[in-house]
Amino acid sequence: MAEIQSNEVLVVKSETSKINAVDFSNLTFGRVFTDHMFVCDFEDGKWQSPKIMPYQALTIEPSARVFHYGQAVFEGMKAYKDDDGNIFLFRPDENYRRINKSAVRLAIPEFPESYFFDGMKTLLKLDSDWIKPGVGNSLYIRPFIIATEPAISASPAATYRFMIICSPAKAYYNEPVRVLFAEKYSRSADGGVGFAKAAGNYAAQFYPTNLAQEKGYQQIIWTDASTHDYLEEAGTMNIFFRIGDKLITAPNNDRILDGVTRKSVIQLAEDLGIDCEVRRVSVKEIKEAAKNGSLKEIFGTGTAAVVSPVSAFEHTGDVFELPEVENSYASLFKKTLMNIQHNLSEDKHGWRYGVR
Numbered sequence: 001m002a003e004i005q006s007n008e009v010l011v012v013k014s015e016t017s018k019i020n021a022v023d024f025s026n027l028t029f030g031r032v033f034t035d036h037m038f039v040c041d042f043e044d045g046k047w048q049s050p051k052i053m054p055y056q057a058l059t060i061e062p063s064a065r066v067f068h069y070g071q072a073v074f075e076g077m078k079a080y081k082d083d084d085g086n087i088f089l090f091r092p093d094e095n096y097r098r099i100n101k102s103a104v105r106l107a108i109p110e111f112p113e114s115y116f117f118d119g120m121k122t123l124l125k126l127d128s129d130w131i132k133p134g135v136g137n138s139l140y141i142r143p144f145i146i147a148t149e150p151a152i153s154a155s156p157a158a159t160y161r162f163m164i165i166c167s168p169a170k171a172y173y174n175e176p177v178r179v180l181f182a183e184k185y186s187r188s189a190d191g192g193v194g195f196a197k198a199a200g201n202y203a204a205q206f207y208p209t210n211l212a213q214e215k216g217y218q219q220i221i222w223t224d225a226s227t228h229d230y231l232e233e234a235g236t237m238n239i240f241f242r243i244g245d246k247l248i249t250a251p252n253n254d255r256i257l258d259g260v261t262r263k264s265v266i267q268l269a270e271d272l273g274i275d276c277e278v279r280r281v282s283v284k285e286i287k288e289a290a291k292n293g294s295l296k297e298i299f300g301t302g303t304a305a306v307v308s309p310v311s312a313f314e315h316t317g318d319v320f321e322l323p324e325v326e327n328s329y330a331s332l333f334k335k336t337l338m339n340i341q342h343n344l345s346e347d348k349h350g351w352r353y354g355v356r
């Protein structure tokens with residue numbers, strides 16, 4: 001295997017590529033991975049030996065703390081290619097900031113900025129054939145950190161592994177989603193880890209989401225843990241409500257993920273002259289608006305989901321179907337965002353980050 005040194009990152013190239021076996025027109029989210037992965041270990045009190053190697057299985061002791069205590073955090077990002085073959089990331093500084101915010105909350109050592117960006121850029125250039133041009137195509141990037149120390153006392157690990165794996169992706173939701181407003185279960189609580197991209201936040205949603213799916217709903221919109229009266233986020237997405245021509249979304253707090261797409265949509269709303277209120281949204285208000293016809297749209301935002309419309313919701317047995325609206329805000333924001341991401345429109349906020 002050829003070994004080359006790129007900046008500080010050692011590169012071990014794969015001798016073969018799996019790319020010809022992939023049907024890029026028919027991708028299921030997160031099932032196919034590119035030829036390489038980035039790996040960096042925390043040992044002897046520091047992050048060291050960043051390297052890129054062929055995508056492969058890991059050898060980790062069964063006693064590694066991640067398996068027992070879920071000491072793990074991750075990020076979700078995407079790379080895009082324009083028709084001239086240029087590669088772009090979208091606001092990657094936000095993901096870098098957030099993975100370290102999540103890491104601090106889970107007692108994981110922060111990851112150095114130069115390793116994060118050098119590792120990601122080198123990996124994307126090496127696997128650039130996996131990034132297909134065209135709006136709707138992207139390469140989903142999954143940076144994550146796991147506690148690798150083989151020890152099962154309940155305390156933070158002394159060793160960790162930071163990795164980046166990549167998967168070609170289209171839309172996460174192909175159809176508008178039907179959602180259930182949470183009445184019993186909670187995703188997060190005050191003082192907890194809801195704001196962090198902690199692996200366990202997702203696992204904790206699987207059981208109640210399975211119950212929702214049995215009733216025909218793909219997702220749950222989580223409500224505040226103490227009263228279940230206020231709508232917070234959907235687990236895979238932040239949530240926006242359109243009443244009349246006004247947009248409303250819940251404010252960030254320690255229970256809600258500080259979504260990059262969410263904050264971009266809030267900014268785009270301002271740019272487009274759409275009134276957007278960032279404030280608590282009650283279940284009562286949304287049900288009343290649905291009853292009197294002023295609730296025009298609900299949509300979710302996220303890196304994987306981009307902007308995904310909600311077609312119906314249920315709460316305490318009351319089901320509300322949302323009729324399709326012409327010129328929806330969801331499609332306007334999706335198009336505006338994707339045009340920026342794919343280098344098809346002006347980037348007045350400097351959100352595009354060229355991978356060179």
Ligand code: COI
Nearest residue numbers: 076077236302303304305
């Ligand atoms: C993302 O949007 O990047 C996420 O992490 C959500 C995940 C459920 C795919």
